[in-house]
Structure formats: C-alpha cells, structure tokens
Amino acid sequence: MSGSIDFRGLDFNGFDLTRRTFLRGVGGAALASLLPAQETRGRGRGVVDPPHIAPRARRVIHLCQAGGPSHLETLDFKPKLAEMHGEKMPESFTAGQQIAQLQGIELRCFAPQHPFQRYGESGQSICSLFPGVGSIADKICIVRSMQTDQINHDPAHTQMNTGSGLTGRPGMGAWAVYGLGNESSDLPGYVVLTSVGKGGQSQPIAARQWSSGFLPSRFQGVHFRSEADPVLYVNSPNGVTRGRQRDVIDAVSELDAIRDAASHDPEIATRIRQYELAFRMQTSVPELMDVSDEPEETFELYGTRGGDGTYAANCLLARRLAERGVRFIQLYHRAWDHHSNVKGSMEITAKEVDQASAALVIDLERRGLLDDTLVIWGGEFGRTPMGQGSGRDHHIKGFSLWMAGGGVRGGISHGETDELGYAATVDAVHVNDLHATLLHLLGIEHERLTFPHQGRDYRLTDVAGRVLNEILG
Amino acid sequence: MLQFHSGGWSHRAFWGDDEIPFGTIGSDGPDHRPHGALPATGEWVRLSVDPANVGFEPGAVIDGMAFTQFGGRAHWDRAGIVTADPRLRLGGLSAEVFAAFEVAPEARSAEQSELVAAHYRNLAPALAGARERKATLEDEHKKLEATFPEMLVAMTGEPRAMRVLPRGDGMNESGAEVAPAVPAFLGTLDVDGRATRLDLARWITAPENPLTARVFVNRLWGLFHGRGLVDSVGDFGMQGEWPSHPELLDRIALDFTGSGWDVRALVRRLVTTRTYRQSSEWRADLAQEDPSGRLFARQSRQRLQAEMVRDTALAVSGLLNRRVGGPSVKPYQPRRYWAQLNFPKREWQVSSGTDLYRRGLYTFWCRTFLHPSLEAFDAPTREECTVSRNLSNTPQQALVLLNDPTYVEAARAFAAQALALGDDDDARIDWIFEHALVRAPTEQERSILTALLIDHRTQYAADPDAARAFLDMGALTTPATGDAEASELAAWASLTRVVLNLSETLTRS
Numbered sequence A: 001m002s003g004s005i006d007f008r009g010l011d012f013n014g015f016d017l018t019r020r021t022f023l024r025g026v027g028g029a030a031l032a033s034l035l036p037a038q039e040t041r042g043r044g045r046g047v048v049d050p051p052h053i054a055p056r057a058r059r060v061i062h063l064c065q066a067g068g069p070s071h072l073e074t075l076d077f078k079p080k081l082a083e084m085h086g087e088k089m090p091e092s093f094t095a096g097q098q099i100a101q102l103q104g105i106e107l108r109c110f111a112p113q114h115p116f117q118r119y120g121e122s123g124q125s126i127c128s129l130f131p132g133v134g135s136i137a138d139k140i141c142i143v144r145s146m147q148t149d150q151i152n153h154d155p156a157h158t159q160m161n162t163g164s165g166l167t168g169r170p171g172m173g174a175w176a177v178y179g180l181g182n183e184s185s186d187l188p189g190y191v192v193l194t195s196v197g198k199g200g201q202s203q204p205i206a207a208r209q210w211s212s213g214f215l216p217s218r219f220q221g222v223h224f225r226s227e228a229d230p231v232l233y234v235n236s237p238n239g240v241t242r243g244r245q246r247d248v249i250d251a252v253s254e255l256d257a258i259r260d261a262a263s264h265d266p267e268i269a270t271r272i273r274q275y276e277l278a279f280r281m282q283t284s285v286p287e288l289m290d291v292s293d294e295p296e297e298t299f300e301l302y303g304t305r306g307g308d309g310t311y312a313a314n315c316l317l318a319r320r321l322a323e324r325g326v327r328f329i330q331l332y333h334r335a336w337d338h339h340s341n342v343k344g345s346m347e348i349t350a351k352e353v354d355q356a357s358a359a360l361v362i363d364l365e366r367r368g369l370l371d372d373t374l375v376i377w378g379g380e381f382g383r384t385p386m387g388q389g390s391g392r393d394h395h396i397k398g399f400s401l402w403m404a405g406g407g408v409r410g411g412i413s414h415g416e417t418d419e420l421g422y423a424a425t426v427d428a429v430h431v432n433d434l435h436a437t438l439l440h441l442l443g444i445e446h447e448r449l450t451f452p453h454q455g456r457d458y459r460l461t462d463v464a465g466r467v468l469n470e471i472l473g
Numbered sequence B: 001m002l003q004f005h006s007g008g009w010s011h012r013a014f015w016g017d018d019e020i021p022f023g024t025i026g027s028d029g030p031d032h033r034p035h036g037a038l039p040a041t042g043e044w045v046r047l048s049v050d051p052a053n054v055g056f057e058p059g060a061v062i063d064g065m066a067f068t069q070f071g072g073r074a075h076w077d078r079a080g081i082v083t084a085d086p087r088l089r090l091g092g093l094s095a096e097v098f099a100a101f102e103v104a105p106e107a108r109s110a111e112q113s114e115l116v117a118a119h120y121r122n123l124a125p126a127l128a129g130a131r132e133r134k135a136t137l138e139d140e141h142k143k144l145e146a147t148f149p150e151m152l153v154a155m156t157g158e159p160r161a162m163r164v165l166p167r168g169d170g171m172n173e174s175g176a177e178v179a180p181a182v183p184a185f186l187g188t189l190d191v192d193g194r195a196t197r198l199d200l201a202r203w204i205t206a207p208e209n210p211l212t213a214r215v216f217v218n219r220l221w222g223l224f225h226g227r228g229l230v231d232s233v234g235d236f237g238m239q240g241e242w243p244s245h246p247e248l249l250d251r252i253a254l255d256f257t258g259s260g261w262d263v264r265a266l267v268r269r270l271v272t273t274r275t276y277r278q279s280s281e282w283r284a285d286l287a288q289e290d291p292s293g294r295l296f297a298r299q300s301r302q303r304l305q306a307e308m309v310r311d312t313a314l315a316v317s318g319l320l321n322r323r324v325g326g327p328s329v330k331p332y333q334p335r336r337y338w339a340q341l342n343f344p345k346r347e348w349q350v351s352s353g354t355d356l357y358r359r360g361l362y363t364f365w366c367r368t369f370l371h372p373s374l375e376a377f378d379a380p381t382r383e384e385c386t387v388s389r390n391l392s393n394t395p396q397q398a399l400v401l402l403n404d405p406t407y408v409e410a411a412r413a414f415a416a417q418a419l420a421l422g423d424d425d426d427a428r429i430d431w432i433f434e435h436a437l438v439r440a441p442t443e444q445e446r447s448i449l450t451a452l453l454i455d456h457r458t459q460y461a462a463d464p465d466a467a468r469a470f471l472d473m474g475a476l477t478t479p480a481t482g483d484a485e486a487s488e489l490a491a492w493a494s495l496t497r498v499v500l501n502l503s504e505t506l507t508r509s
Helices: A014-026 A079-083 A131-135 A153-162 A172-180 A242-263 A266-289 A296-302 A311-323 A342-366 A431-441 B095-102 B110-123 B125-147 B197-204 B211-225 B246-258 B263-271 B284-289 B306-317 B353-357 B395-403 B405-419 B425-437 B443-462 B464-471 B483-500
Strands: A059-066 A116-119 A124-127 A140-147 A190-196 A222-224 A328-334 A373-378 A382-388 A391-395 A399-404 A412-414 A424-426 A451-453 A456-458 B002-006 B008-014 B064-067
Touching: A059 A153, A059 A172, A059 A311, A059 A342, A116 A131, A124 A131, A124 A140, A131 A342, A140 A373, A140 A424, A140 A431, A153 A172, A172 A190, A172 A328, A172 A431, A190 A311, A222 A266, A242 A266, A242 B395, A242 B443, A242 B483, A266 A311, A266 B395, A296 A311, A296 A342, A311 A328, A311 A342, A328 A342, A342 A373, A342 A391, A373 A431, A382 A399, B095 B110, B110 B125, B211 B246, B211 B263, B246 B263, B306 B405, B306 B483, B395 B405, B405 B425, B405 B464, B405 B483, B425 B443, B425 B483, B443 B464, B443 B483, B464 B483
Parallel strands: A059 A328, A059 A373, A140 A412, A190 A222, A190 A328
Antiparallel strands: A116 A124, A140 A399, A373 A399, A382 A391, A451 A456, B002 B008, B002 B064
C-alpha cells in the first residue's frame, strides 16, 4: 500500500491521534512549528501524497443536471425512434427490466422531440436546443453509454456520488478531498451550489448527497447558498462589526492558547486555527460571491450578472471557486424531471443551462484552467425512449453525459445505445467506471484509495470500476 | 365545482370564474355547467343543482360526488337532496325503515320493530335530553381517545418466503428459499418450527452469550472515557481491537447481566470509580508510559457532542428549559435552509417561548437537512446507525458558536445575569468564568477579558444603535433600557461570547 496511509487501528481522526502521540513525546513548546499543514477545512495535504500516477486534473466541476435529463433530446440522436413513434416498444427491449412510473402501462415509442445537428470540426451530434454546448463540441467528450442501477432520484444521486445506492458512503467530492487535500487556504475543499429551474419538477436534493459518509466530516461538501448568508452562519451578529468580531476571536484565541500551554491538548491549537479560518471565511466567502468585479464581457459570456442563484450564476461562481483552488465543485440544477411535456420543458431547461455550461468551459480554457479542471455535465440517469404521455419516465440502462478538460480528449464520443436509445450496447460505462476514471485523472488509482469501515476497506468504486483509457488525451 | 358520478364524471356544476379544466373551460353543457357567481364568503350557503341541468334523466343512479376547488378555502357541509318524492321526504329514510313503516306494527318482524324504534329514538322530542347526554359522552370518549399516543402496530401475517439473492439482485428469484436462523458459524437456534424474533432476542441475551453485555458495557465506558475498553466500539469481531483490560470488561459485563441488565446501576458504578474521577490534566510521567490514554491512567478530554454543546450554552446562560419529554421543537435555523426540499415545499416554523431553549435532543430532526447547528458538531442524520460519532474540529463550528442567534442570545442572557450581581467588574468576570468553567480565572485570563470589556464598553457607548441591534438577536426581550444600559450589556455580552467560545467550555475535561 505504498502512497496511502494505513488507517487501520486509528479512529476517524487518524491525523490527530498520530499528532497527539508525536507531540506528547516532544512536549508542547514546539507545537506551532511542528503541526503539519493539515487543516480541517482549509489548506492541507491528502492521504495520496505523492499521487499514484501523474495527475491530469487538479480539480473537478460536476455540473449535475438533477432530475434525469433525457439523453434523447440532448446528446443521443435516435432517428429510428422517430420512425417508430407511437408503435409498441418491442418487448425484446423491455422484458424483465425495471420501470419507474410506467408500470402496468402500455409502452410505446416516443420520437425525439427536437432535431439534432452536427457541431464543430468533429461533427458531434448534439440536440439543436444546445447551440452553446455545440460551440464547444470539439472540446468535449460525449459518453452515450452510461448506466446506473438506481431508478429513483434520491438513490440514483446517491449512486452517482458514492458509487452505491445505499446511504452512508462518502461521495466522490469527499473522496477527492480526502485523497488530495485542499488547495484553498480560506475556502472548503468541496463546495456545492444549487439552483432551481422552471421546467419539469424540482425534485428535492438531500444534504446527504454531499455528506462525507464514513469519512471524517471535515471532508463533506459545504453548501453555498444564494442567500444573505451564503455559507450558514458566515455573517457576524447584528451590531458586531468586523473589528469587534476580530476582538472576540482574538480574546478566545489568547485564552485558548493559555489553556493549550498548560494542557497539551492538540485540539486547542487546531481550534485556534479554525477560528482564524472562520474569520477569514467571513471575508473570503462574501468576496467569492460578489461577482461585481467581473468584466461586462464575462457577464455576456455566461448570460448572467450573477447573484441571483440561477444555474448560470452558479457556473460563474464555479469558475471563481476553481480559481481559488477548491478541489471539488458541484452544481445541482433541479429542473430535469420531465415526466410530461418533455418537448416544452426541454426548451426551458436547455435555455437555463446551455449558454452558461459552455461559457464555463470557454472561460476556464482562456484562463488556462481547463487543462487541469475536469468538467462533467450530466444527470443521475436518463429517460425512457417510451413516452409517458407527452413526457418520459426515468431510465437507467443507457444515458449520456459529457466531460471536458482535465485530461479528457475533446471532440470525441464514447459508447452507444441501441437504435432506440434504450440500453447501452457498445462500451457500456457504469457509474463505477466513471468514478475510476475521475480518480485516475486526479492522479489516484481507484483501487488504492481506501478507508476501513465496518470491518473492511471501502473504495469509491467498491469492488468494481474500470478506467476509460479510451477517452484520455 | 360539484361533480356527480354515474358511470362517468361528466355531470358538473360550477360557481365563480371558469377555471377548473374538468369538462371544457369556456363551454356550457351538462359536463361543465356554469351556476353563477361564487357564493358569499364567510357564511353558510346552500348550493343547489337541478339534476336535469347536469345531464341526469329521471331514475338515474348517482353513486359519487366530488367537491373540487380552484384555490382559496371552502368548508363543505352535509350534502342532501331536495325532492318531491314522498318517500324521500320522510327525512331520508332508508328503504328498509320505510318498508318497516309500511307493515302494521303487530305484523312487523323483530328486526323491523327495532328499526322503527331506533328511528323513533333518533327523532322523539321526549328523548332530546338523553340524546344530548349520549352525544356529550360520545364526544368526551372521542376526545379522551384522541389523547392516547398512537402506536404503530404490525399485524402478524403469513411470513414472506425469503430467498438467497444471487449477487444481491432483489429482482432475481432463482435463489434457494431460506428460513430464519443465526449465522451458521455461531451455532443454531434451538426452536420448534420457524424461529421468530423473540427467539433471536432470547439467543442474543442468553446467559451463555457474554458478547451482548460486553458490547453494551463497552459503549457506556466509551461515553464516559472517550474510548472503550475495546477501542473499536462498533466491532468486536475479527477486524476489531483487543480489549485493553479484558478481565475488567468481563467483570463489569457479568455484573451488569447479574443485576438484571440494570443500566442505571451500571452508570452509577462507572461514574463512581476512581478511574472515572481522575483528573484529565496532562502528566509528564504518562507521556512515555501511556501517550494515547490507552491505560486510562488519567481521564480523557473530549469535545462535547452536538446536543451538549447547545445544552451547555443554554445552561450556563440560565436559558435552558429542563422539561423532560414532549414533542420536538424548532429552535432558530437560518431562513430557507429547507429550500432544496420539495413535495411539499416547507419552511421551518421557529418555536416560541421556552420551547426555544429546550435541550438539543428535542430539536426537530429532519434527516435530509439536519439542523445545521447540530450538524456542524457532527450530529448524525440518523439515516444509518451510528455507533460512535465523529468529533471534528472545523471552522463551521466556530461560525456556529460565534454567529448562530442561539449563542448570541445565550451570551446576552449570561451577561445580564452577571450584571445583576453587583457593580464590581472583577467579581462579575470571576463569576462568569466559574459559572462556565468551574474554576477561577488566572490574573492573566482576567486581564484579557477586562481589556476586551473596556474596549467594547467604549465602542458600544459611542454606538448605542449597534448595541441595540446586537441585543435584539433572538426572541428574548431585553428589559427596556436607556442607551447607557444597552451599551453596558452589549459590552458584557461580547465578554460572555468569548467565554462561550472557549475550547475549555466545549470540552469535557
């Protein structure tokens, strides 16, 4: 197990125990200079140091299109489905397969509701509702053969994050920060942003999606909200100026330091630093959220002036977070559950996300950040080629996503579904394979990043996962 | 809109604007018949529909009626019929009662006689008093029953056939059928026929099985000492740790079962030991011998658990509501924290009065969005069983203790108590320190707090509006005071904020 720390026998706070043991030996006088740079939320190294393999990406931006976008109206064109519109879905496809809401209903083919076009020099086939994504066609890799095991939103998100539909396991963001640490000194390593769309149902998202599961809680995602207090409790109480808050924190830290000298409790030194970090967050978070320093041209690129909690505003924030060294940035756009009127809903939702998703990739690239930032655009599952009235039901056997940057080859596609867009038939990619690839790009061998829990070592990919070498640049 | 069912639902009358899309909006037919304006609000109004108007022929049988609203709120009272049919005019007599009336009294069957008598009891003015008394009693009975706590009761049905699921696939029914049992390597259950959960419970707590008591005793030990005699409190198996003191663990476990599993006695025993009552002060002689505290040669230091962090601040400030039991409460929570929930959308309704100051364990537990103040201190969502909680040390915790209105308000109440003690600053600071930390401040500690006090006293005296804004956090009203009093209280609240944020306050030492 070279390159990773064996946590067996230590409790969750392995770092602290090691440190405590060490410090007891040398006494507390040299405390400050001896403490490793490991911080609870701030800057700190991970357990994978040095990386297992040369990293291609240093950070990840997951643009989660929550609700289950239809692959058939985004990235996977199926003319045969149009031909068979209204006809019975052949049973050879559907027999014995899971179904969410269409149980007991006659399954009929439902034609793609919007035309597709060829984009870029690579001629990638993309739905014409997404000219923005089309404009970056040569930079993205489209995966058309995704598969998951979970057919309902919440467990499917859980699987997309943790590799398993069961709750209680860490998500990919938590694993990434656990493995690689955080490069930001005053922001969390894993940040989550959410937005709500106007098309489709806004399926709820539970905070469990960014939990650290059985990993120490300092690796969990922190939800940045488009509220007056973007991070919970980040604003000082009324009537407490920045100076007064500083006074209080200084007094706390001075008193803590006195106690520390007497008690040799390393938790105190850590706490002093956490108060310092908290104080810095009280400035750094508002600075991050305030986009007024962006040039007009950036607002035009993203199609937002920011500050309104929209998906586009969050895309702009994602770039600002990436610039500041945040390791894992996750956006949820709760708008894709198109059980009815997939045609109209798709128009609405595409408008909400298309321009800004592309703008993010373009903006990262021109700032030299795309090379080491992996962008993933996709939902927790796809939607049925069978109609559900005017919409489509949940679907897990085949769906699409795209990736850009971070060592992924642009202008290519990977995998195919069958002629009706039902099941991935060529180069199927399970969620576990996506995770293996993501960790690989971050410089981590997915079989070597483990954490002991309930008597065995767990991985993000658990007992599966294959790196998609075919899509690596 | 009223909809009537007779084969289908295509018989509808509606009042007010044409908004409900049953039938066709804008049409006027039996399946969508306008009946004029909305009835007057705030009073009972009888709505009548002529059957012919909504497409019923004489003799049609109506077997359903639906009340449909578009927005707003309406109370629907009883529904009935207006008719010229003499039979139906007799107060809605059922066909059976009507038939009984048509038979001469002496010719009625016993059953028919009872039907008529029952009808009489319901109508006779002479029995009005009895009826009223009966209604009152029934009402009281109902109210009494409503106070009974509801129990979820599962009825025993035919046990479901359980199968081995190949590769864990719940849709694959090809696996062999299995009966309830304990893991084979642990032996067998000695029962006749199919084993039940009671058999399992008896097996788990059997005198020959020492494991259950050891695990429980170890968990309690872990709560009091920061670590168990077996360090892996959640794992006594092959992957677990060896106990540091196996004989001790066995002895306590045996005594525990011997006492009839008396948890209270066990707690008393653990907290009265010399081991528990040791100081947690650092000892140079142990630095080599037992650096990690594995031998329990001194008491451990632990950050308080989430609920207790809250309880401590409330207790110290005098706000804590010590009531035991009762429904969950909703202390302050940032606005729109539940915005990511749906079906239905909801907003946290903050409790009021003393419910705001209940112990942390009574906080309403929303598993998908746990109260952020508790979550910051590693309270689990309770979606999975959590044997031992994290004890993390994060900037979020600092933000909570510094900025959550709960702690700002507690600091103010704490300060107000200190001010009530007299005029001597040193005496007040000593009291605050002792009250929170159970020890007197050192000279140096007192001077740090005094410096802050003097500084903020000046600042708030120059800015009484800020002092008032600060004191206005939370629901607790501050007694009406002038600028001078407000500024003084604010300065002391700065000081108590410091004390509530100290590492020592958060640590069981």
